Amino acid sequence: MPTASETTAIPRYTIKNVSKKTGILPVTIRAWERRYEFLSPHRSENRYRMYSDSDVALLMWIKNRVDQGVSISTAINELHTLQNNGFIPEIKQEYQSAYPKPTGIPPAEYAARLYRAFKKSNEIEAAEIFAEARAAFTLPALLANVLIPTLTQIGEAWYRGEIDVAIEHFASKFIIGKLMHIFQTLPLRAKREFIIIGCAPDEFHEIGSLMLAILLRSQGYRIDYLGADIPLDDLVDFVESEKPAMVILSVTMQGAAKYVEIASQKIAALKKAPLFGYGGAIFISQPKLRLQVKGTYLGDSINSAVETIEKLFPGK
Amino acid sequence: MPTASETTAIPRYTIKNVSKKTGILPVTIRAWERRYEFLSPHRSENRYRMYSDSDVALLMWIKNRVDQGVSISTAINELHTLQNNGFIPEIKQEYQSAYPKPTGIPPAEYAARLYRAFKKSNEIEAAEIFAEARAAFTLPALLANVLIPTLTQIGEAWYRGEIDVAIEHFASKFIIGKLMHIFQTLPLRAKREFIIIGCAPDEFHEIGSLMLAILLRSQGYRIDYLGADIPLDDLVDFVESEKPAMVILSVTMQGAAKYVEIASQKIAALKKAPLFGYGGAIFISQPKLRLQVKGTYLGDSINSAVETIEKLFPGK
DNA sequence: CTATGATTATACAAAGATTATACATTATTC
DNA sequence: GAATAATGTATAATCTTTGTATAATCATAG
Structure with a gap:
């Protein structure tokens, strides 16, 4: 279910289509690009210009101004000034299908392209590829088959010393930003149980x-995402006052396992105690640690975590 | 940070547009300028006159007087006298639709409403208020007058023990998500210098x-945002390979100041070394620490940081 | 191979802007 | 009433902007 601002960045119109939509001749659109650096459409393999919905929206905005009698150069200047203040033109979306539009390109191909874009620290390219993948796959497929493989590739390349850790940071910041936005813009139906999720202070784990x-x-589910670094007592207070049906913590490091253990006990001691779920790398490599924790181990992957939770709260 | 009165001073109309708006022939407008020094419109590169909204308002005022039978020379004298007494003609802003839509509600009110939504952990409400504020203010105003005050309120309430730290986490996760999305969707024009920004591993500082x-x-500016926890040597490697014009680090804690000190020296030692800027709470409370750092202190606030950097890279 | 459409580069004409000078009306002043 | 000043408009010569045209290539599909 892609949201507006994610699908609108996909390059999908040729210059002729844009011309039809806007009523501006292709030669004119090219002249504006050449003379005023207005729009830098994505170029496909054959060097053809491919425009996105937001490009079209910008063109329409400009056309309106020109129709009102403003010269093209001033209109473009105005637009730049506005954009410096964060202005984003309203985008008229022709077909905002709520369903993925398969492109025929396999997810692994997107993962590889994303990886290459990150390796070059090319944010523009990464954003384009991400938008395309977001539109092509369902959410679980996007996460499991595109983003996780990309992150794995990056992690391995870093381990082999092929890429700088700064690239890894760049990539995870980028992906966290996209994920947070998806999280925030998902429709809040709150039809199902209330779950609080926290995690360890580590980027890959935050992801x-x-x-x-x-x-x-x-x-x-109704989800409150608290991120990392919550002091135990505060977490317990929060759980006591908010009364979730479940609390989930996930950690990677050895020390943090102790934190999970204590949290599980404190939460179990509450009256009307919520369920407690946990997971994370450390519990995969050292399964014995699980014995100390009062709660449900969520499994070794995100998908298994979702499955485990769905079993805990059956019915829909 | 354009305020209402600043946006009306932006030169954006050619003489022909002004003529259309006011009904005064271009040749007449020029004659008034030549003979009575009335208006000194900004001249663009090509020596064309560019008029602002307030210029147009002044012209309309004059036109009214002339239509009432006053001669042009006396009308202009009248206007000058009035202006010396602080008179400002009413400015009709035509295209405000494109500019932030002021709701009349002051930013502090939005900050208070956001704070209340966070206190209730009501994400839906927070998202609505945020969207409204986003549309009502320019980007700098949104950050400085809505978000920072909200975060300050939360920080203070937490300090007084009025709210749970989990609320603080919830709020900062929410705001970080929104900020990351804004950051990622800003148009990447990359016309200006390339700057790498990193920060300390702390939520408020990440914000x-x-x-x-x-x-x-x-x-x-072309900005790469790397977030926190970058090992020094990797940062230096990245800087060496990417060749930014500037590197910015910001930290809050005592220990991290040492990190900044060493980073500044290592970066200064590079050939073709970029500028180094730094800031953060620790340098405000302990100004002596600045002496150890080879680089530019960016000042005590985000706004002063922007100003300092704009001074380092003048011209646009 | 051909038709269609995209790409770049160059060219050009129409519209608009600039300055300077000129000129016909109106007001004002003596 | 005549001389003078004020004021809107016109003209000319020059330069810039801007939409469109043309030509030579390249890409793709039938």
């Missing part, structure tokens, strides 16, 4: 928890 | 760096 939060919210 | 990243990107 995992966010993905879980997204998948659960998209299933209709 | 500050993200805000700086947003404001600089909206000013046309």
